[in-house]
Amino acid sequence: MISNIKRIQEPDLMDTTEQAEAYAAADFSGPHNAFVSHFIDKFSKFTTGNILDMGCGTGDVIMRFARSLPEVHITGIDGSDAMLIIASREISRHKMSSRIKLRKSYIPDPELSQKKYDAVISNSLLHHMNTPEKMWQTINETARDGAPILIMDLMRPANEDKVLEYVNKYAADAPAILQEDFHNSLLAAYTLDEVSTQLHSCGLGYLRVENISDRHLLVGGVFNG
Secondary structure, three states: OOOOOOOOOOOOOOOOHHHHHHHHHOOOHHHHHHHHHHHHHHOOOOOEEEEEEEOOOOOHHHHHHHHHOOEEEEEEEEOOHHHHHHHHHHHHHOOOOOOEEEEEOOOOOHHHHHOOEOEEEEEOOHHHOOOOHHHHHHHHHHEOOOOEEEEEEEEOOOOHHHHHHHHHHHOOOOOHHHHHHHHHHHHHOEOHHHHHHHHHHOOOOOOEEEEOOOOEEEEEEEOOO
């Protein structure tokens, strides 16, 4: 899809307590469950191993992964203290601390490359990256050969009318702060062509980029380092 809107950067982090609490209270079960389902559908033989989740936020996605794949262990990283405080609280409350570990990390992070992961995932981090190559390079540095890679993110709409349409359609009942964040995130998101160009420039052009909803794109494949 071609967008007539020039990308508008937004802050790298959602680092205020108000933003983090609003995000944690919102219902993202639809896209988050879809993300887990896409992983299971694409990588049905992957049932155990260590997963790296880049931009884990409040931990909702990794808890859903942990429930669906009971033999995996997940390391969630995020640069936002506010998000990690909530994630730690929720993971502890759901008694998943033995399988989910959290760490503050702002990529590029040289310490991450000291370990190779059996899978690398990320949901809704890419549009925050004003230098997206840092994210793709992190995959190159942390993924084990043959590791499943799955990245889901927003996709910049074709025009301003679509931006407003999606905000009204998917965030009409959300608090004002989340409506504003969603609006800004749509404007900060990348198009399919932009993501494809990023992948090729980072040696990951073999990963498939696809449009999976009116507002989401998916990058997936097996890492071949």
